[in-house]
Amino acid sequence: MHIPDGFLNNGTAGSLMATAVAAVGFAFNKVRSGFLEKIPVLKAKLATYPDFGGSSDMSFQNKLTKYGKEKIWRMATIGALIFSSQMINFPIGDGTSGHLLGGVLAALILGPFEALLVMTAILSVQAFMFGDGGILALGANIFNMWIVGVLGGYYYFKFLTKSAKDLKKVFLKSVFVAAWLSVVFAAVAVSIEIAFSGTKSLSIVLPAMTLTHIAIGFMEGIITVGVLSALMKKNYKLEVLDIKEEIYEK
C-alpha cells in the first residue's frame, strides 16, 4: 500500500509530510526518554568545612539503561523482520496481491511510538533504496500506515482488551481484529488522500480500495496472530503484555 509519487498533489503530500515529521519527532523524544536514566553527579569542588548546605552543585548525566539497550536491539530485529516480511506478496485472487504492513505487530511487540520509528526506517529504506513508495509521498505513507493504521489498530486493541477479565482469552482475537482494522483504516485513508488530491473521485476509489484491503487485512491478521503466538510460546517479552521482571532492574 505504498503510495508512489504522482498519486497525490503537492499540497496533500506536503501537509502529510509535515504531520509525519512532527509525529516522528515526538516519538523520538518519547522513546529516548524511556531509554535513559538520569543519574545525579556531584561536581567536584573544594571541600568546605563546615559544609554549608544548599551549595551542592549537582548535574545530571544520562545513562542508557539495560532496558534501553535491550530495546534498541529488539527494535532493530523487529524492523528487519517486518522489512523482510513486507517483501512477501501473497496473492488474494483476481490478479491482486497484498503484503504485510506489520504496524500493529510492531506496536504490540515494541510499543506504539517505537513502532513509528521502526516503520519510518523501513519506509525510508524502501523509498530511497528500492524505489518502493514515493519520496514526496513518504510522509503520506508514514501517516497512513502509522498514524491511521497503527494508532487506530493499537488503541482499538487497547479498548477491546481493557475490560477483559481474562486477557489471555481475548488476546489473540483482539490482535486479529486490530491488525485487520489497521489495514482497512489505512486503505480508507489512502482513498481519501487520492480523492482529495483530485486524482480520482472518492466514490470510485473508496469502495475499490476498501474491498481489496478487507481481503488483504485477513492475511495481516493471520500473520500478526501467528508471529505473536510463536513469540509468546517462546516467552519473548512483548510490550503489550507488560512483562516487567528484569526490565526495570537497571
Next chain:
Amino acid sequence: MKNNKWNFVFIVSIAIGGFLSLLASSFPDGLERVAEVQGFLGNGKQLVAGIMPDYQIPEIHAENLAKSLAGIVGTCIVFAILFFAGKSLYRLDKEKK
C-alpha cells in the same frame, strides 16, 4: 549482546528476505491494482529509482540471486539503521555533557 533471544528473530528475517521472498507473488499489490483498474496508474512517477529498484540488484543478471541478495542487504540495512540510530541517541547525550 550474547545469547539474546532476539538474535534468532534476526536470523529468521534474513532467511525470509533472502529465500522466502523468491516465492512472493508478482501480482500488483492492492493499491496498484486499484490504480490500474481505475486508470490512474499512469499518474505515478518515480523520482528516485533507488539502487535496487524492484527489490533486485541490477548488476546481477541471475534473477533469483539478484532478488535474494537484495532482500538480505535490505534487511541488514534496516537493522543497521535502527541499531545505530538507537546507539546514537545515547552517544549524542554523552558528548553534550
